[in-house]
Amino acid sequence: MSYQFTIIVPVFNEKDCLPELFIQLKEYLPKASLSTKILLVDDGSSDGSSELIQQFCLENEHFGCLIFEQNFGKGAALKAAFDHCDTEYLGYLDADLQTYPEDFERLLPLLGEYDLVTGWRKERKDSVVKKISSKVGNGIRIMFTNDQMHDTGCPLKVMKTSYAKKIPMFKGLQRFLPAMILLQNGIITEVEIPHYPRLAGVSKYSFKNRFMGPLLDCFAYVWMKKSYINYKVRSADE
Template sequence: MSNEQLTIIVPIYNESENIQRLKDALSQYFQKASVAVKALFVNDGSSDGSLEKLKSICKNSHCFDYISFTQNKGLSAAIKAGFDHVNSSLTGYIDADLQTDPEDFELLLEYIDDYDLVTGNRNHSRKDSFTKNMSSKIANGIRRAFTHDGMDDTGCPLKIIKTEYAKRIPMFKGLHRFLTAMIMLQNGKVKQVDIQNYPRLAGQSKFGLWNRLLGPLLDCFVYLWMKKKYINYQIQEKS
Protein backbone atom coordinates (compact mmCIF):
# COMPACT_ATOMS: atom_id res chain seq x y z
CA MET A 1 0.00 0.00 0.00
CA SER A 2 3.04 2.27 0.04
CA ASN A 3 2.19 3.70 -3.42
CA GLU A 4 -1.26 4.84 -2.35
CA GLN A 5 -1.84 8.35 -1.09
CA LEU A 6 -4.97 7.43 0.89
CA THR A 7 -5.81 4.17 2.62
CA ILE A 8 -9.36 3.94 3.95
CA ILE A 9 -9.74 1.83 7.09
CA VAL A 10 -13.07 -0.01 7.28
CA PRO A 11 -13.74 -1.85 10.58
CA ILE A 12 -15.96 -4.91 10.04
CA TYR A 13 -17.93 -6.70 12.74
CA ASN A 14 -20.79 -8.92 11.56
CA GLU A 15 -21.60 -6.78 8.54
CA SER A 16 -22.16 -9.62 6.07
CA GLU A 17 -25.34 -8.02 4.71
CA ASN A 18 -23.49 -4.78 3.92
CA ILE A 19 -20.24 -6.05 2.45
CA GLN A 20 -21.25 -6.23 -1.22
CA ARG A 21 -22.83 -2.76 -1.03
CA LEU A 22 -19.68 -1.55 0.70
CA LYS A 23 -17.42 -3.00 -1.97
CA ASP A 24 -19.53 -1.48 -4.76
CA ALA A 25 -19.65 1.96 -3.11
CA LEU A 26 -15.91 2.02 -2.48
CA SER A 27 -15.12 0.78 -5.99
CA GLN A 28 -17.27 3.52 -7.46
CA TYR A 29 -15.45 6.12 -5.38
CA PHE A 30 -12.02 4.77 -6.34
CA GLN A 31 -12.80 5.47 -10.01
CA LYS A 32 -13.60 9.13 -9.25
CA ALA A 33 -11.13 9.90 -6.47
CA SER A 34 -8.71 12.79 -6.88
CA VAL A 35 -5.92 10.75 -5.25
CA ALA A 36 -4.82 7.13 -5.44
CA VAL A 37 -6.90 5.13 -2.93
CA LYS A 38 -7.10 1.66 -1.43
CA ALA A 39 -9.24 0.18 1.33
CA LEU A 40 -8.08 -1.86 4.30
CA PHE A 41 -10.80 -3.98 5.90
CA VAL A 42 -10.21 -4.82 9.56
CA ASN A 43 -12.29 -7.86 10.47
CA ASP A 44 -13.01 -7.59 14.19
CA GLY A 45 -13.72 -11.27 14.90
CA SER A 46 -16.94 -11.48 12.86
CA SER A 47 -18.99 -14.66 13.23
CA ASP A 48 -21.50 -14.17 10.41
CA GLY A 49 -19.43 -15.07 7.35
CA SER A 50 -18.07 -11.55 6.84
CA LEU A 51 -14.47 -12.77 6.70
CA GLU A 52 -15.14 -15.16 3.82
CA LYS A 53 -16.71 -12.35 1.80
CA LEU A 54 -13.78 -10.05 2.55
CA LYS A 55 -11.31 -12.71 1.41
CA SER A 56 -13.17 -13.08 -1.88
CA ILE A 57 -13.16 -9.33 -2.50
CA CYS A 58 -9.47 -8.93 -1.68
CA LYS A 59 -8.47 -11.94 -3.76
CA ASN A 60 -10.07 -10.49 -6.88
CA SER A 61 -9.05 -6.82 -6.55
CA HIS A 62 -5.77 -5.06 -5.87
CA CYS A 63 -7.72 -2.11 -4.42
CA PHE A 64 -8.71 -4.03 -1.28
CA ASP A 65 -6.69 -5.61 1.53
CA TYR A 66 -7.76 -7.11 4.84
CA ILE A 67 -6.46 -8.03 8.25
CA SER A 68 -8.47 -10.18 10.65
CA PHE A 69 -8.48 -10.48 14.45
CA THR A 70 -8.62 -13.85 16.16
CA GLN A 71 -11.54 -12.58 18.25
CA ASN A 72 -13.76 -9.52 18.67
CA LYS A 73 -11.83 -6.66 20.27
CA GLY A 74 -14.06 -3.65 19.57
CA LEU A 75 -14.11 -0.64 17.26
CA SER A 76 -11.19 1.17 18.88
CA ALA A 77 -8.90 -1.84 18.49
CA ALA A 78 -9.92 -2.23 14.84
CA ILE A 79 -9.16 1.41 14.09
CA LYS A 80 -5.81 1.28 15.92
CA ALA A 81 -4.83 -1.90 14.06
CA GLY A 82 -5.66 -0.11 10.82
CA PHE A 83 -3.44 2.82 11.79
CA ASP A 84 -0.61 0.39 12.58
CA HIS A 85 -0.84 -1.31 9.16
CA VAL A 86 -1.25 1.72 6.88
CA ASN A 87 1.76 2.89 4.86
CA SER A 88 0.17 5.65 2.77
CA SER A 89 0.62 9.32 3.61
CA LEU A 90 -3.09 9.74 4.40
CA THR A 91 -5.39 7.49 6.42
CA GLY A 92 -9.15 7.55 6.03
CA TYR A 93 -11.82 5.97 8.18
CA ILE A 94 -15.39 4.98 7.30
CA ASP A 95 -17.92 2.65 8.92
CA ALA A 96 -19.19 -0.41 7.06
CA ASP A 97 -22.87 0.55 7.43
CA LEU A 98 -22.57 3.20 4.69
CA GLN A 99 -24.45 5.82 6.65
CA THR A 100 -21.77 8.08 5.25
CA ASP A 101 -20.84 8.23 1.56
CA PRO A 102 -17.27 7.35 0.48
CA GLU A 103 -17.50 10.06 -2.19
CA ASP A 104 -17.62 12.63 0.63
CA PHE A 105 -13.94 11.90 1.23
CA GLU A 106 -13.45 14.38 -1.62
CA LEU A 107 -14.95 17.12 0.58
CA LEU A 108 -12.42 16.33 3.29
CA LEU A 109 -9.48 16.07 0.90
CA GLU A 110 -9.97 19.70 -0.08
CA TYR A 111 -8.65 20.75 3.34
CA ILE A 112 -6.12 18.06 4.27
CA ASP A 113 -3.11 20.04 2.97
CA ASP A 114 -3.72 22.69 5.63
CA TYR A 115 -4.96 20.43 8.46
CA ASP A 116 -3.79 17.22 10.11
CA LEU A 117 -7.28 15.77 10.61
CA VAL A 118 -10.44 16.62 8.70
CA THR A 119 -13.66 15.08 9.99
CA GLY A 120 -17.24 15.03 8.78
CA ASN A 121 -20.18 16.67 10.52
CA ARG A 122 -23.51 14.86 10.06
CA ASN A 123 -25.61 16.97 12.40
CA HIS A 124 -27.33 18.97 9.66
CA SER A 125 -28.54 15.82 7.88
CA ARG A 126 -28.90 13.04 10.46
CA LYS A 127 -31.21 10.22 9.34
CA ASP A 128 -31.30 8.32 12.64
CA SER A 129 -34.08 7.78 15.16
CA PHE A 130 -34.93 10.48 17.69
CA THR A 131 -33.40 8.42 20.50
CA LYS A 132 -30.14 7.85 18.62
CA ASN A 133 -29.93 11.49 17.57
CA MET A 134 -30.51 12.75 21.10
CA SER A 135 -28.06 10.31 22.70
CA SER A 136 -25.42 11.26 20.13
CA LYS A 137 -26.06 14.95 20.73
CA ILE A 138 -25.69 14.52 24.49
CA ALA A 139 -22.55 12.38 24.10
CA ASN A 140 -20.99 14.94 21.75
CA GLY A 141 -21.76 17.69 24.25
CA ILE A 142 -20.11 15.73 27.07
CA ARG A 143 -16.98 15.06 25.02
CA ARG A 144 -16.77 18.67 23.85
CA ALA A 145 -16.95 19.88 27.46
CA PHE A 146 -14.04 17.62 28.42
CA THR A 147 -11.84 17.96 25.33
CA HIS A 148 -12.60 21.52 24.17
CA ASP A 149 -12.01 20.31 20.61
CA GLY A 150 -14.78 22.49 19.16
CA MET A 151 -16.23 19.60 17.17
CA ASP A 152 -20.01 19.23 16.76
CA ASP A 153 -19.85 15.56 15.72
CA THR A 154 -16.75 13.93 17.18
CA GLY A 155 -18.11 10.44 16.52
CA CYS A 156 -18.61 10.95 12.79
CA PRO A 157 -17.37 7.81 10.98
CA LEU A 158 -15.81 9.71 8.08
CA LYS A 159 -12.35 11.13 8.68
CA ILE A 160 -9.01 11.71 6.99
CA ILE A 161 -5.85 11.95 9.09
CA LYS A 162 -2.25 12.48 8.11
CA THR A 163 -0.78 9.06 8.81
CA GLU A 164 2.19 10.35 10.78
CA TYR A 165 -0.30 11.73 13.33
CA ALA A 166 -2.55 8.65 13.28
CA LYS A 167 0.35 6.35 14.12
CA ARG A 168 1.17 8.38 17.25
CA ILE A 169 -2.29 7.91 18.76
CA PRO A 170 -1.97 5.58 21.78
CA MET A 171 -4.12 2.47 22.10
CA PHE A 172 -7.03 2.61 24.54
CA LYS A 173 -10.66 1.54 24.57
CA GLY A 174 -12.86 4.37 23.39
CA LEU A 175 -10.15 6.02 21.26
CA HIS A 176 -12.56 6.21 18.30
CA ARG A 177 -14.46 8.87 20.25
CA PHE A 178 -11.36 11.02 20.76
CA LEU A 179 -9.50 10.96 17.46
CA THR A 180 -9.83 14.71 17.02
CA ALA A 181 -8.70 15.42 20.59
CA MET A 182 -5.73 13.06 20.21
CA ILE A 183 -4.55 14.95 17.14
CA MET A 184 -4.87 18.21 19.06
CA LEU A 185 -2.70 16.76 21.86
CA GLN A 186 -0.01 16.46 19.18
CA ASN A 187 -0.49 20.15 18.37
CA GLY A 188 -2.14 19.14 15.11
CA LYS A 189 -4.74 21.25 13.33
CA VAL A 190 -8.28 19.91 12.90
CA LYS A 191 -11.32 20.90 10.85
CA GLN A 192 -14.90 19.67 10.43
CA VAL A 193 -16.82 19.69 7.15
CA ASP A 194 -20.55 19.16 6.61
CA ILE A 195 -21.34 15.83 4.93
CA GLN A 196 -24.44 13.80 4.15
CA ASN A 197 -25.83 11.09 6.43
CA TYR A 198 -28.02 8.19 5.36
CA PRO A 199 -30.18 5.63 7.19
CA ARG A 200 -28.74 2.17 7.84
CA LEU A 201 -30.21 -0.18 5.21
CA ALA A 202 -28.86 -3.51 6.44
CA GLY A 203 -27.23 -5.10 9.47
CA GLN A 204 -27.54 -3.96 13.06
CA SER A 205 -26.03 -1.04 14.91
CA LYS A 206 -23.41 -2.10 17.45
CA PHE A 207 -24.17 0.85 19.76
CA GLY A 208 -27.09 1.48 22.08
CA LEU A 209 -27.93 3.97 24.81
CA TRP A 210 -25.45 2.37 27.23
CA ASN A 211 -22.37 2.71 25.05
CA ARG A 212 -23.47 6.02 23.53
CA LEU A 213 -23.86 7.81 26.87
CA LEU A 214 -22.29 6.06 29.85
CA GLY A 215 -19.32 4.68 27.91
CA PRO A 216 -18.31 8.07 26.48
CA LEU A 217 -18.68 9.71 29.90
CA LEU A 218 -16.33 7.20 31.51
CA ASP A 219 -13.92 7.49 28.59
CA CYS A 220 -13.74 11.25 29.14
CA PHE A 221 -12.08 10.68 32.50
CA VAL A 222 -9.58 8.35 30.84
CA TYR A 223 -8.88 11.09 28.31
CA LEU A 224 -8.28 13.67 31.04
CA TRP A 225 -5.78 11.33 32.70
CA MET A 226 -4.07 10.69 29.37
CA LYS A 227 -3.98 14.39 28.54
CA LYS A 228 -2.17 15.06 31.81
CA LYS A 229 0.35 12.27 31.16
CA TYR A 230 0.71 12.66 27.39
CA ILE A 231 4.27 13.22 26.14
CA ASN A 232 4.63 15.29 22.99
CA TYR A 233 8.01 15.96 21.44
CA GLN A 234 9.59 17.28 18.26
CA ILE A 235 12.96 16.30 16.80
CA GLN A 236 15.19 19.30 16.15
CA GLU A 237 18.16 17.50 14.59
CA LYS A 238 19.33 14.01 13.70
CA SER A 239 22.45 12.54 12.16
Protein backbone atom coordinates (compact mmCIF):
# COMPACT_ATOMS: atom_id res chain seq x y z
CA MET A 1 0.00 0.00 0.00
CA SER A 2 1.19 3.53 -0.79
CA TYR A 3 0.94 5.88 2.19
CA GLN A 4 0.81 9.68 2.18
CA PHE A 5 0.89 10.46 5.90
CA THR A 6 2.75 9.00 8.91
CA ILE A 7 1.55 9.61 12.47
CA ILE A 8 4.47 9.46 14.91
CA VAL A 9 3.67 8.60 18.54
CA PRO A 10 6.54 8.93 21.06
CA VAL A 11 5.95 6.68 24.09
CA PHE A 12 7.67 6.65 27.47
CA ASN A 13 6.10 4.61 30.29
CA GLU A 14 2.49 4.98 29.08
CA LYS A 15 1.36 1.36 29.50
CA ASP A 16 -1.97 2.35 31.04
CA CYS A 17 -2.78 4.68 28.13
CA LEU A 18 -1.82 2.30 25.33
CA PRO A 19 -5.03 0.20 25.05
CA GLU A 20 -7.17 3.31 24.48
CA LEU A 21 -4.50 4.84 22.22
CA PHE A 22 -4.53 1.73 20.01
CA ILE A 23 -8.34 1.85 19.79
CA GLN A 24 -8.43 5.52 18.80
CA LEU A 25 -5.68 5.15 16.21
CA LYS A 26 -7.38 2.14 14.61
CA GLU A 27 -10.70 3.97 14.53
CA TYR A 28 -9.11 7.03 12.92
CA LEU A 29 -7.37 5.24 10.05
CA PRO A 30 -10.49 4.54 7.94
CA LYS A 31 -11.64 8.15 8.44
CA ALA A 32 -8.32 9.80 7.59
CA SER A 33 -8.35 12.11 4.56
CA LEU A 34 -4.90 10.78 3.55
CA SER A 35 -3.71 7.17 3.39
CA THR A 36 -2.09 6.87 6.81
CA LYS A 37 0.25 4.64 8.76
CA ILE A 38 1.38 4.81 12.38
CA LEU A 39 4.94 4.77 13.75
CA LEU A 40 5.17 4.19 17.51
CA VAL A 41 8.54 5.09 19.06
CA ASP A 42 9.21 3.62 22.49
CA ASP A 43 11.74 5.81 24.27
CA GLY A 44 13.23 3.20 26.60
CA SER A 45 10.10 2.48 28.65
CA SER A 46 10.54 0.38 31.79
CA ASP A 47 6.85 -0.36 32.47
CA GLY A 48 6.19 -2.90 29.72
CA SER A 49 5.08 -0.38 27.10
CA SER A 50 7.61 -1.60 24.56
CA GLU A 51 6.38 -5.19 24.74
CA LEU A 52 2.76 -4.09 24.25
CA ILE A 53 3.77 -1.94 21.28
CA GLN A 54 5.76 -4.68 19.58
CA GLN A 55 2.97 -7.23 19.96
CA PHE A 56 0.31 -4.82 18.74
CA CYS A 57 2.35 -3.87 15.65
CA LEU A 58 2.86 -7.54 14.78
CA GLU A 59 -0.89 -8.11 14.84
CA ASN A 60 -2.11 -4.95 13.10
CA GLU A 61 -1.61 -3.67 9.58
CA HIS A 62 -0.56 -0.03 9.08
CA PHE A 63 1.37 0.00 12.40
CA GLY A 64 5.14 -0.10 12.88
CA CYS A 65 7.53 0.70 15.72
CA LEU A 66 11.00 1.81 16.73
CA ILE A 67 12.21 0.60 20.14
CA PHE A 68 15.04 2.53 21.84
CA GLU A 69 17.52 0.61 23.98
CA GLN A 70 17.28 3.29 26.69
CA ASN A 71 15.55 6.59 27.40
CA PHE A 72 16.93 9.35 25.16
CA GLY A 73 14.09 11.89 25.39
CA LYS A 74 11.20 13.00 23.19
CA GLY A 75 13.45 15.04 20.90
CA ALA A 76 15.48 11.95 20.04
CA ALA A 77 12.32 9.90 19.51
CA LEU A 78 10.96 12.47 17.08
CA LYS A 79 14.24 12.87 15.22
CA ALA A 80 14.60 9.09 14.79
CA ALA A 81 11.04 8.95 13.44
CA PHE A 82 11.64 11.88 11.08
CA ASP A 83 14.69 10.12 9.65
CA HIS A 84 12.73 6.87 9.30
CA CYS A 85 9.69 8.43 7.65
CA ASP A 86 9.07 7.79 3.94
CA THR A 87 5.75 9.59 3.37
CA GLU A 88 5.19 13.07 1.95
CA TYR A 89 3.63 14.31 5.19
CA LEU A 90 4.06 13.44 8.85
CA GLY A 91 2.49 14.40 12.13
CA TYR A 92 2.87 13.55 15.76
CA LEU A 93 0.62 12.78 18.67
CA ASP A 94 1.41 12.15 22.34
CA ALA A 95 0.46 8.78 23.81
CA ASP A 96 -1.40 10.30 26.78
CA LEU A 97 -4.42 11.12 24.54
CA GLN A 98 -4.84 14.68 25.76
CA THR A 99 -5.21 15.33 22.03
CA TYR A 100 -7.09 12.96 19.72
CA PRO A 101 -6.07 11.52 16.33
CA GLU A 102 -9.30 12.73 14.71
CA ASP A 103 -8.12 16.32 15.19
CA PHE A 104 -5.42 15.82 12.57
CA GLU A 105 -8.29 16.53 10.19
CA ARG A 106 -8.33 20.13 11.47
CA LEU A 107 -4.67 20.54 10.46
CA LEU A 108 -4.11 18.45 7.33
CA PRO A 109 -6.18 20.61 4.92
CA LEU A 110 -3.75 23.50 5.54
CA LEU A 111 -0.63 21.62 4.40
CA GLY A 112 -1.17 22.80 0.84
CA GLU A 113 -0.54 26.37 1.95
CA TYR A 114 1.75 25.82 4.96
CA ASP A 115 4.82 23.70 5.68
CA LEU A 116 3.95 23.12 9.36
CA VAL A 117 0.60 23.37 11.12
CA THR A 118 0.49 23.08 14.90
CA GLY A 119 -2.44 22.76 17.26
CA TRP A 120 -3.25 25.41 19.84
CA ARG A 121 -4.74 24.08 23.07
CA LYS A 122 -6.50 27.33 23.90
CA GLU A 123 -8.65 25.72 26.61
CA ARG A 124 -6.12 23.63 28.52
CA LYS A 125 -7.37 20.74 30.70
CA ASP A 126 -4.33 20.77 32.97
CA SER A 127 -3.49 21.72 36.55
CA VAL A 128 -2.86 25.38 37.42
CA VAL A 129 0.84 24.68 37.98
CA LYS A 130 1.16 23.00 34.59
CA LYS A 131 -0.66 25.86 32.86
CA ILE A 132 1.52 28.52 34.51
CA SER A 133 4.80 26.70 33.89
CA SER A 134 3.86 26.12 30.25
CA LYS A 135 2.96 29.78 29.81
CA VAL A 136 6.28 30.89 31.30
CA GLY A 137 8.26 28.44 29.15
CA ASN A 138 6.33 29.52 26.07
CA GLY A 139 7.08 33.18 26.74
CA ILE A 140 10.80 32.47 27.11
CA ARG A 141 10.86 30.55 23.84
CA ILE A 142 9.13 33.34 21.92
CA MET A 143 11.74 35.84 23.15
CA PHE A 144 14.48 33.71 21.60
CA THR A 145 12.77 32.43 18.45
CA ASN A 146 10.12 35.03 17.57
CA ASP A 147 7.99 32.21 16.15
CA GLN A 148 4.82 33.87 17.59
CA MET A 149 3.17 30.52 18.29
CA HIS A 150 0.82 30.45 21.27
CA ASP A 151 1.39 26.76 22.05
CA THR A 152 4.46 25.29 20.35
CA GLY A 153 4.43 22.48 22.94
CA CYS A 154 1.09 21.22 21.66
CA PRO A 155 1.52 17.47 20.97
CA LEU A 156 -0.47 17.61 17.74
CA LYS A 157 1.38 18.82 14.65
CA VAL A 158 1.61 18.08 10.95
CA MET A 159 4.38 19.05 8.54
CA LYS A 160 5.96 18.30 5.22
CA THR A 161 8.47 15.49 5.65
CA SER A 162 11.07 17.21 3.48
CA TYR A 163 11.28 19.99 6.08
CA ALA A 164 11.27 17.62 9.06
CA LYS A 165 14.23 15.64 7.71
CA LYS A 166 16.38 18.80 7.61
CA ILE A 167 15.89 19.48 11.33
CA PRO A 168 19.15 18.68 13.15
CA MET A 169 19.17 16.62 16.33
CA PHE A 170 19.44 18.51 19.60
CA LYS A 171 17.95 18.11 23.05
CA GLY A 172 14.52 19.69 23.37
CA LEU A 173 13.93 19.98 19.62
CA GLN A 174 10.22 19.23 20.16
CA ARG A 175 9.88 22.75 21.59
CA PHE A 176 11.38 24.35 18.50
CA LEU A 177 9.73 22.60 15.56
CA PRO A 178 7.97 25.77 14.28
CA ALA A 179 11.19 27.78 14.70
CA MET A 180 13.21 25.13 12.84
CA ILE A 181 10.76 25.29 9.93
CA LEU A 182 11.14 29.08 9.88
CA LEU A 183 14.92 28.64 9.62
CA GLN A 184 14.24 26.81 6.35
CA ASN A 185 12.12 29.75 5.14
CA GLY A 186 9.03 27.60 5.62
CA ILE A 187 5.56 28.93 6.39
CA ILE A 188 3.83 27.99 9.65
CA THR A 189 0.44 28.48 11.28
CA GLU A 190 -1.62 27.22 14.21
CA VAL A 191 -5.20 26.00 14.61
CA GLU A 192 -7.29 25.80 17.76
CA ILE A 193 -7.95 22.21 18.83
CA PRO A 194 -9.73 20.57 21.78
CA HIS A 195 -7.69 19.46 24.78
CA TYR A 196 -8.72 16.61 27.07
CA PRO A 197 -7.85 15.53 30.62
CA ARG A 198 -5.27 12.75 30.96
CA LEU A 199 -7.11 9.41 31.21
CA ALA A 200 -4.34 7.36 32.85
CA GLY A 201 -0.70 7.43 33.84
CA VAL A 202 1.16 10.49 35.12
CA SER A 203 2.68 13.54 33.48
CA LYS A 204 6.45 13.41 32.93
CA TYR A 205 6.79 17.19 33.33
CA SER A 206 7.19 19.49 36.32
CA PHE A 207 7.73 23.22 36.79
CA LYS A 208 11.48 22.61 36.79
CA ASN A 209 11.64 20.86 33.44
CA ARG A 210 9.02 23.18 31.92
CA PHE A 211 11.00 26.28 32.95
CA MET A 212 14.69 25.41 33.22
CA GLY A 213 14.61 22.92 30.34
CA PRO A 214 13.17 25.40 27.81
CA LEU A 215 15.50 28.15 29.06
CA LEU A 216 18.63 26.06 28.55
CA ASP A 217 17.34 24.69 25.25
CA CYS A 218 16.82 28.25 24.00
CA PHE A 219 20.57 28.85 24.22
CA ALA A 220 21.12 25.68 22.20
CA TYR A 221 18.65 27.01 19.64
CA VAL A 222 20.47 30.35 19.39
CA TRP A 223 23.72 28.51 18.64
CA MET A 224 21.89 26.30 16.16
CA LYS A 225 20.38 29.31 14.41
CA LYS A 226 23.79 30.92 13.92
CA SER A 227 25.29 27.68 12.62
CA TYR A 228 22.38 26.35 10.56
CA ILE A 229 22.90 26.11 6.78
CA ASN A 230 19.72 25.86 4.74
CA TYR A 231 21.27 24.39 1.58
CA LYS A 232 19.38 23.56 -1.60
CA VAL A 233 20.62 21.21 -4.32
CA ARG A 234 20.26 22.63 -7.85
CA SER A 235 20.96 19.35 -9.63
CA ALA A 236 22.23 15.86 -8.89
CA ASP A 237 23.78 13.26 -11.17
CA GLU A 238 23.36 9.82 -9.59
